[in-house]
Structures are given as C-alpha cells and as structure tokens.
Amino acid sequence: MRVAIVDDDPLVRMGLRAIVSSEDGWDVVGEAGDGAAAVALAAQERPDVMLMDIRMPGVDGLSATREIVASGSATRVLVLTTFEVDEYVFEAMRAGASGFVLKRVPPAELIESVRVVASGESLLFPASTRAVIERFATRGAERLPELSEREEDVLRALARGRSNGEIAAELFVSVETVKSHVASILMKLGVRDRTQAVIVAYESGFVLPGETSERR
Amino acid sequence: MRVAIVDDDPLVRMGLRAIVSSEDGWDVVGEAGDGAAAVALAAQERPDVMLMDIRMPGVDGLSATREIVASGSATRVLVLTTFEVDEYVFEAMRAGASGFVLKRVPPAELIESVRVVASGESLLFPASTRAVIERFATRGAERLPELSEREEDVLRALARGRSNGEIAAELFVSVETVKSHVASILMKLGVRDRTQAVIVAYESGFVLPGETSERR
DNA sequence: GTTCCCCTCCCCCGCACGGGGGAAGGTGGC
DNA sequence: GCCACCTTCCCCCGTGCGGGGGAGGGGAAC
Secondary structure (H helix, E strand, O other): OEEEEEOOOHHHHHHHHHHHHOOOOOEEEEEEOOHHHHHHHHHHHOOOEEEEEOOOOOOOHHHHHHHHHHOOOOOEEEEEEOOOOOOHHHHHHHHOOOEEEEOOOOHHHHHHHHHHHHOOOOEEOHHHHHHHHHHHHOOOOOOOOOOOHHHHHHHHHHOOOOOHHHHHHHHOOOHHHHHHHHHHHHHHHOOOOHHHHHHHHHHOOOOOOOOOOOOO | OEEEEEOOOHHHHHHHHHHHHOOOOOEEEEEEOOHHHHHHHHHHHOOOEEEEEOOOOOOOHHHHHHHHHHOOOOOEEEEEEOOOOOOHHHHHHHHOOOEEEEOOOOHHHHHHHHHHHHOOOOEEOHHHHHHHHHHHHOOOOOOOOOOOHHHHHHHHHHOOOOOHHHHHHHHOOOHHHHHHHHHHHHHHHOOOOHHHHHHHHHHOOOOOOOOOOOOO
C-alpha cells in the first residue's frame, strides 16, 4: 500500500506518517504542504491513497482533489477534516473524493479507512453520512401535494425537459390533454410555470439527480 | 438498548435475535414478519432501533419505514439487505432510514451499527456509500461547459424559477441583457429552453437539491 | 495596435406556453 | 341517483420566451 500525505501542518503530517508507516507493507511515498504540490505528487508517485487536508494555503484540498480525479489518476483521495460536521462534505463528494473522515479517529480506524477506499469502496464518517442522508430525506419540508397518476407521468416528463408536444407523443394523447395536466400540476404545486414545477420536483425528491438521464 | 426485529423469515429473525440479545443490557422488544406489523410494533414498544428487512409480503419495509419516520417516532430504522449493491438504498434514504447495512456482516459490526444509529448518527455500508458518492460526483459525464460569471448568476436565478423580468430586476440590468445571457447559456449547454437548462444545472451538480430553497 | 470575449442594450418575429372558458365518458363514494 | 375526481379533448387569447439580427464599451491577451 502506497500512501501520500497532504497537510499544511508538518506536525499533522508526522502524526499521519507514524500511523501509516506502522502498518506492515505500507509506505508513505510522499508528503505535500499545499494543493499544488499534492497534484504534482499524485502525478509523480501515483500513490494508492492520498490523505488530503482541505484547508491549506494556496490551492486548497478540494481543488487539488478535483484535479487529481479529473486527470484520470487511479489514486483514491481520502479527505481528512478536523470538525465533525463539515460543510465541505458535499463539495468533497462532488470533487470526487472517495471518503471523508476525521483526523482524530483512532489509528486503527484510519488504517481501516485507507484500506476501504484503496479497495475501491467509499466511506463517510457517521456524522457526514447523517448529513448526506438528511439531504436525501429532506425530512419535514418535502411531500408534494397529491398528484394523480397521470399528472405524475406528466411531471416526470417535464423533469426530463419535454415540451407539451413531445409529452403528448410519449403518452399517446393530444397536446390539449397535456396542457390541461400541466395546468393542474402548476395549480397543485402552486407554481407559475413548468420550470418551477421541475424545480419543485427536484427539491421534493420526486426526481433525483442521476436517476433521469443515466438510467436506460 | 431496546431493539425490534422485522423480517419475514423466522430463521433470520432468530439469528438477529441471538446477535442482539448476546449484548449486555440489550433487549429484543418485539418481532414482526411484515410491514404492517412493524408499524404497529414501533408504535407500541417504541424501540430505540428497529432492524428492518426490505422485501416482505404485504407492506414492504420501505413503506413501513416511511410511516414510522413520518409518525414522528424516535425509533431509528436500520435497513438490512441481502445484496451489496441494492437499488433500494436511495429509496431507503428518502424513506428516512438511519442506515443501510448487510445482513451478513459479522455480529460485532452489526452491534456497532445499531449503536451508531441509536446515537442519532447514520451509517451506510461501504458499497452503498460508494453509490451515493458517485451519484453526487456524477463522475465522468458532468462538468458544465465554461460559463462566464454573469451566465452563472443567470443560471442560478433560472434554477430558482425566476422569469427574465425578475432576473433583470435582481441583477440590475435590462430584460434584453438577461435574454442574451439566457441565449448564451442555452447555446453553451446545448439545450432548448430554460427548463432544460435547470435540469442540466441539477444533473451536473451546479445546484443541489436543498441548497437553493432552505439556505437564507 | 489588433483581436478576442464579456457585458450591456436594442430591434423584429413566431410560437410554445399558460390562463380562461368548457364538455365528454369512466370510476368510485355517499 | 348524485357528486367528485380523473382523464380526455376542444376553443380563444395574450404574452413570455427563444431565435435572428445587431451595436457599443471595457478588459485581457498577444
């Protein structure tokens, strides 16, 4: 296992190095103190896993992660943070990090985390997982008003960017029918136009990013 | 710790009961073989954690989870599945489950999982976490074409359901200017109308569900 | 200097969209 | 039997939106 360590604090790097290199067959193949150096290090050493701090002078850890992932590197990035509930968790996920864990976890857990992301899986710390799940659940403010079956069909079509004419063709009905369904949807959702209806569809979880375009 | 077990297979229930009750101070306060019984059980016994199978005859585990969570119960639902990559993970998250783990994990891990969700945190199995992160990252097919700063402002406004006139007022420019920005956005994104632009904004991660409406 | 691109603003045009009416058959509840 | 709702279809009308032309100023690159 070849591990790289990125943190602007030399003390933290030393601590991480001690933990990682204590494991049999594990090597720390390099250290970096900022994002730019991290990108270069990833390209040079091609480590299996890179432990990445977020807050660093110059190029931050998220930008560095984005670059490394975008470069097609096989290196997995495990983001380390100081605070439990870190707003950066979503950004880190979008940047392509394979995991998001606390710096102050017991060494054994950190080792295990590295092993997990190296295996191609991903992992989040419980508090982060909770935040993610809550975003999905949108607990509380969700629930669309009751839409009829046909209206849901039409709303799904709207959320795929279809025009009234296209929806009519897909559902084998006339454009007028589609228009009347759209009008009902707008009224029930309390919105002005199809664009706002699509926004409500996304915000309520009626459709999820990724489930419309990729599947089939 | 008071735990309830929901699974249609008596054998599985026995196995889970054995694991749970082997822990000091932990009690299995009830079992259920289908979703309807699970909802009733949650209301009666108010367990700390409910281990919930998904596939069951009659009312399935997801519907039961939805009901229990919607009822405002303090019971945390930990969803158990047989297969690693289960399409139901997103549904479970949306239903309000606190976790999603494999049935065949070592007993010690299952116990630990129950402890985690009981503490109010959430947890997903690595393979599930990976799927979730990939949905966020939308690795590969993402990246909006380069939009100018102003165009990003306009796209953000579009994603909030604003009309051209409203955007003009918000950005202190004329409607014509907004129209020309919108036209550039449509061209750059390769879409037909503002609705499709909003869809691209969501699908690409340019905006995330939850970040527009709730914040501020 | 020239050459881009961005941002701003303006014109005309056509049409899809949304709002206002309505009407018909089918299903299900009371 | 009546009423409510869904689904389907039709009319008219106004306008917001998108497509097609531009044009001028400013800043960065070269």
